[in-house]
Amino acid sequence: MPVLNDTQTGGAIGVVDDLPTGVPCPSHSRDNLERKLVRKLDLRMSVILLLYTMNMIDRSNVSNARLQGFEKDLHLRGQQYATVLSILYVGFLIMQVPGNMFLHWLERPAVFIPSCMIVWGAISVLTDPSYTEVLVARFFLGFFEAPFLPGVLFLISGWYKRDELAMRTALLFSGFLFSSAFGSLFASGILHDMQGKLGQAAWRWLFYIEGGVTILIAICAIFILPNFPHNTRWLTPEERSLAISRLLEDGYGKADESGKQTTIQGLWDAVFDWKVWWFSVAFMFQYIAHSFMGYFPTLCSTLGYDTTTTLLLCAPPWAFATIVAFALTWYSDKKQRRYKYFAASNALGTLAFIISIFTMNKAARYISLFLMAQLIAGYLVLWGWVNNTFAREPAKRAVAIALINTIGQIGNIVGPYAWPSKWGPTYRYSYAVSIAAIGVSTTMFGGMHLYLKHLNKQIERNENVKGIEELRGPVGFRYLV
Numbered sequence: 475m476p477v478l479n480d481t482q483t484g485g486a487i488g489v490v491d492d493l494p495t496g497v498p499c500p501s502h503s504r505d506n507l508e509r510k511l512v513r514k515l516d517l518r519m520s521v522i523l524l525l526y527t528m529n530m531i532d533r534s535n536v537s538n539a540r541l542q543g544f545e546k547d548l549h550l551r552g553q554q555y556a557t558v559l560s561i562l563y564v565g566f567l568i569m570q571v572p573g574n575m576f577l578h579w580l581e582r583p584a585v586f587i588p589s590c591m592i593v594w595g596a597i598s599v600l601t602d603p604s605y606t607e608v609l610v611a612r613f614f615l616g617f618f619e620a621p622f623l624p625g626v627l628f629l630i631s632g633w634y635k636r637d638e639l640a641m642r643t644a645l646l647f648s649g650f651l652f653s654s655a656f657g658s659l660f661a662s663g664i665l666h667d668m669q670g671k672l673g674q675a676a677w678r679w680l681f682y683i684e685g686g687v688t689i690l691i692a693i694c695a696i697f698i699l700p701n702f703p704h705n706t707r708w709l710t711p712e713e714r715s716l717a718i719s720r721l722l723e724d725g726y727g728k729a730d731e732s733g734k735q736t737t738i739q740g741l742w743d744a745v746f747d748w749k750v751w752w753f754s755v756a757f758m759f760q761y762i763a764h765s766f767m768g769y770f771p772t773l774c775s776t777l778g779y780d781t782t783t784t785l786l787l788c789a790p791p792w793a794f795a796t797i798v799a800f801a802l803t804w805y806s807d808k809k810q811r812r813y814k815y816f817a818a819s820n821a822l823g824t825l826a827f828i829i830s831i832f833t834m835n836k837a838a839r840y841i842s843l844f845l846m847a848q849l850i851a852g853y854l855v856l857w858g859w860v861n862n863t864f865a866r867e868p869a870k871r872a873v874a875i876a877l878i879n880t881i882g883q884i885g886n887i888v889g890p891y892a893w894p895s896k897w898g899p900t901y902r903y904s905y906a907v908s909i910a911a912i913g914v915s916t917t918m919f920g921g922m923h924l925y926l927k928h929l930n931k932q933i934e935r936n937e938n939v940k941g942i943e944e945l946r947g948p949v950g951f952r953y954l955v
Contacts, residue, residue, distance in 0.1 A: 508720060511713050515633055519646055521698045522626055525591060526649025528688040529622055531660075532598045532615065533562065534653070535684055536608075537771050538661035539677035541781045547675055548605045556890040559768050561609050563886040565616025570883070571741075573621030574628055574876035578869055579737050583629045584699035587622060591692035594618040598685030603678060624876035631861040631871060632702050633717065635724040636954060637807050640858030644803035647854055648796055660684075662785035740869025749922065750874045753860060756918035757882030760853070762911035763823065765889025766846055766904070774843065776899040777836050787840070795847035802851040803858065810954050812859035813923035819852025820916045827905040827912075834900060856919070862954040863926065885911070926953040 826845030
């Protein structure tokens with residue numbers, strides 16, 4: 475295992491010197507081999523769909539439990555429920571950057587990511603029914619869930635080309651959509667049938683069962699997930715060579731002339747790149763706009779139905795969001811454009827917030843929930859954009875992904891406090907906060923879009939000029955905008 479200050483690029487890059495020599499890859503067979511490699515990789519990576527499903531189910535089970543006595547059993551008052559939601563993201567803030575730096579050093583995502591899952595699954599199972607214990611459990615749940623999202627994003631960016639990323643991100647992270655759609659259905663069955671079994675409240679059974687399933691899936695994932703191209707054992711020499719070369723050809727260039735970059739160098743490069751901080755703050759406002767997700771069952775309950783019906787009604791909006799996410803990310807990859815598709819998704823989300831402000835009509839408000847849920851489609855395009863923007867420097871990319879998501883999580887800490895019960899059932903002020911936040915984020919990402927377009931023009935003018943730090947990389951590289 476490498477030591478922390480070893481020079482390495484991490485992931486798929488920086489191992490060119492270690493490639494096996496004499497590995498033939500005739501040009502006439504390369505396309506077939508690449509298609510075979512991508513299919514093989516897609517099959518292995520598909521387990522992330524299950525992992526992310528369980529990640530979101532364990533994170534959001536309190537939202538479903540709220541409808542079946544969670545607040546009453548814990549004697550929650552005022553903003554205590556909002557604190558239960560937001561404390562999870564404090565753990566996120568602490569662990570995301572160190573987690574991805576450790577993953578870059580360890581180079582074993584197939585071990586590291588499932589191990590974190592096993593721990594958070596155990597925490598979910600062991601959660602005690604008191605306010606203090608739930609707060610502590612939620613904090614550590616966030617602490618061990620923190621490496622998951624940036625770790626998986628770093629993993630897939632170490633395998634897929636830039637025009638493959640957005641669609642693959644949607645496919646792999648459709649687990650979020652499935653958890654939102656079918657997690658409510660699953661929860662409705664448990665909450666309806668398990669009340670009082672063995673003397674336990676139904677919401678506690680929800681925690682037991684979902685945490686136990688998480689542990690079982692994580693154990694299986696250890697044997698399915700890949701590591702990186704240079705250290706994944708189930709690749710043939712030809713596949714290994716191709717996996718690395720196709721990324722290099724796609725613009726995943728070397729970080730410096732020696733092709734080496736340490737984990738610590740990646741940290742400093744990310745910290746001193748203003749683009750990372752701009753993305754981070756923009757994500758923070760985007761997460762505030764997404765804060766309705768933690769209250770989705772509550773918002774659905776304003777339609778006036780019983781608990782079981784409410785949870786069943788939560789599923790269709792997320793099923794719709796899944797379809798939109800696949801369509802939008804596929805088209806974004808096809809056109810190799812990012813911002814305008816993200817902005818279109820945000821525009822529909824803003825329309826949903828406006829509808830909810832001005833009417834309590836059941837049909838209109840339920841339609842607005844569909845439009846709110848599809849915001850996740852733009853979010854997935856957004857993460858594809860982030861990976862594209864920092865594609866050339868693996869160590870920096872590992873830290874940048876984690877740092878952007880870490881700072882962004884401040885929005886998830888603040889966001890729940892925008893939905894106090896006293897603002898219900900209309901939640902007009904909450905929706906107004908969401909509109910303001912989504913306006914700021916869309917504007918900030920628009921500014922980055924214009925800046926990267928400017929850089930592309932500059933690169934085109936200076937493609938053959940060396941020594942310009944901003945323009946490092948292979949000839950032909952362009953930022954996707």
